């Protein structure tokens with residue numbers, strides 16, 4: 001077959017305008033966010049065990065709060081009873097509650113032992129919580145990364161066509177980071193805080209529900225004040241960020257076009273424009289600080305008011321109990337209730353601030369760190385995209401074991417009635433009823449103007465794409481029936497732009513062969 005013959009075949013080339021291309025590249029299918037539990041889909045058995053250990057650690061660690069509070073309160077009662085006993089003996093009164101010095105020392109000794117055990121448990125449980133959750137997260141991200149890369153490298157070429165190539169790699173690493181943030185989320189901390197709040201409140205109610213209710217009465221105000229403050233602060237912080245960002249954009253634009261700015265003497269004008277963008281940031285910042293100050297004032301005043309109310313009511317109850325010779329309320333119990341409610345409040349606050357909505361700080365403004373709660377939601381959205389790709393079945397599957405692997409191979413190549421258009425531009429026919437037969441041993445050059453479809457033919461032989469109709473036959477086998485891995489192993493390609501991988505020349509040469 002001569003060179004001329006080739007050009008006789010009907011090759012069609014229509015230049016699709018670039019607008020079509022853009023429209024096509026943007027139609028990524030929307031996937032629904034995965035559920036919270038599905039985030040942990042790629043957790044292996046050991047990861048689940050790790051997370052289980054983490055959960056146990058967080059529960060144990062949070063139990064330390066109420067236990068320590070109870071211990072502290074009982075120490076107070078021991079002190080009070082010892083003092084009472086001393087006074088009673090001095091005044092020659094007989095009292096059933098009297099404690100001798102030896103009994104006092106014994107009680108303190110017992111409490112010390114319990115405290116020591118508590119110390120060991122707290123150390124251990126905090127260690128478990130903060131070690132095993134991140135360990136499981138790291139493992140899962142490792143699995144996801146490998147599965148993801150494996151799956152990406154299995155996809156057919158047209159799948160890559162649909163990805164805007166340039167930022168694909170950088171977007172992938174940003175996406176994976178987002179999923180990691182979600183998995184590594186303060187899950188342990190959340191469990192820890194919730195359990196601590198519940199246990200502390202239960203303890204307080206057990207020791208004295210009346211006083212607990214009174215001390216708690218102030219909490220709705222504190223909660224509302226905190227919530228309002230956070231919301232307002234966040235909205236000002238957002239405005240601040242936006243304003244700093246737009247000022248930053250101005251600076252970037254000006255500096256990157258500094259020659260033009262100098263040429264037109266636009267320096268003063270640009271400084272003005274920069275300042276105009278900075279002003280809203282400053283205003284928001286001032287307002288934010290004002291709100292923070294006001295909020296803190298309200299917060300602490302309600303807190304101290306609550307305490308004052310609690311102490312007044314607690315003392316009243318204790319005196320009442322003493323007069324009735326009952327131990328419904330003792331000083332120790334008051335201490336326990338106070339500490340328990342305070343601990344509950346502290347844990348609610350730290351849960352709110354550290355898990356649900358940490359107010360962005362200046363350092364975070366640069367790093368676009370989202371609130372943790374949002375981080376989980378973002379991870380769920382991104383995980384959907386990533387998991388979708390991991391599970392995607394390629395239309396042309398290189399990992400498939402099926403297909404013929406003929407023993408003899410002489411390489412007669414035949415294109416039969418091929419119709420082809422690229423999946424990304426289906427309206428542009430590249431090949432229409434294309435026929436060509438190349439016998440084994442023949443040397444054939446395909447000649448034609450740039451863009452007439454020469455490279456497309458090579459890609460059809462490599463089975464990067466499948467024709468819409470017709471087929472490519474090698475030694476009489478339709479290449480769709482051949483094993484894909486085997487087929488590509490038989491073909492040597494020197495591309496227009498040679499690619500060198502970042503390794504030695506020797507390894508570069510041997511990369512294509514599995515047994516080199």
Ligand SMILES: Nc1ncnc2c1ncn2[C@@H]1O[C@H](COP(=O)(O)OP(=O)(O)O)[C@@H](O)[C@H]1O
Nearest residue numbers: 013161422424425430450451452453454455456
């Ligand atoms: N991946 C692709 N997606 C969409 N259109 C493509 C793709 N690759 C090439 N084309 C278009 O197909 C036509 C044939 O391209 P090609 O076979 O590379 O021509 P050449 O004969 O210069 O090697 C050209 O119009 C080109 O723009």
Ligand SMILES: [Mg+2]
Nearest residue numbers: 451454455456
């Ligand atoms: Mg070409």
